[in-house]
Amino acid sequence: MKPQTSSPTSNVTPIKRNSPGVPTLWTIEHTCGHTAQHDLSDRTVDRRTGFARWLSGRECTDCWKATRDGNTADKQAWLETKRKEEREAADAWALQYKMPPLEGPDKAIGWGVRCRHQLVTAAYTTLVAEGEMDETEWSGVEEQARGVTRAGWWIDQRDTDGQDLPELLAAAADADRSTENPFM
Numbered sequence: 001m002k003p004q005t006s007s008p009t010s011n012v013t014p015i016k017r018n019s020p021g022v023p024t025l026w027t028i029e030h031t032c033g034h035t036a037q038h039d040l041s042d043r044t045v046d047r048r049t050g051f052a053r054w055l056s057g058r059e060c061t062d063c064w065k066a067t068r069d070g071n072t073a074d075k076q077a078w079l080e081t082k083r084k085e086e087r088e089a090a091d092a093w094a095l096q097y098k099m100p101p102l103e104g105p106d107k108a109i110g111w112g113v114r115c116r117h118q119l120v121t122a123a124y125t126t127l128v129a130e131g132e133m134d135e136t137e138w139s140g141v142e143e144q145a146r147g148v149t150r151a152g153w154w155i156d157q158r159d160t161d162g163q164d165l166p167e168l169l170a171a172a173a174d175a176d177r178s179t180e181n182p183f184m
Contacts, residue, residue: 083110094113103178104152122162127166
């Protein structure tokens with residue numbers, strides 16, 4: 001995978017360590033603008049940075065509690081409408097480009113379909129429309145994308161840059177790929 005040029009946790013600052021290189025206390029700047037310190041020592045070492053990044057994409061606890069008690073019916077209706085529109089667009093795209101259905105739990109399939117659509121279209125834009133890859137090379141990438149049918153794989157790649165898709169598809173494990181005959 002290509003090294004990132006900027007930190008995905010730029011609004012997260014580790015400040016206390018329990019051993020060299022392993023931060024436990026993190027200062028998080030939340031999306032609401034508030035800053036809070038979070039003790040992540042209860043998380044395993046390899047999950048702290050990811051959890052800190054996740055926290056930085058959320059409101060602080062106080063703001064979350066305040067909005068949670070607000071009018072949730074309007075938010076729920078808006079979210080359902082938005083997800084339905086995204087799913088319809090992803091389904092139309094999958095049909096147009098002959099993408100196979102994804103496998104996994106029902107909830108993961110809907111999310112995976114949207115993630116696959118967003119990632120593959122972003123990759124096409126980056127690599128072909130704005131990049132130097134030609135349509136022949138892209139058809140190979142598209143074929144590899146058709147072979148990855150596990151919804152969870154696409155969900156796991158949702159934050160990936162489109163330019164990294166060929167490398168990620170090449171690295172996908174056998175468990176992520178369809179066991180069906182790819183020539184049918």
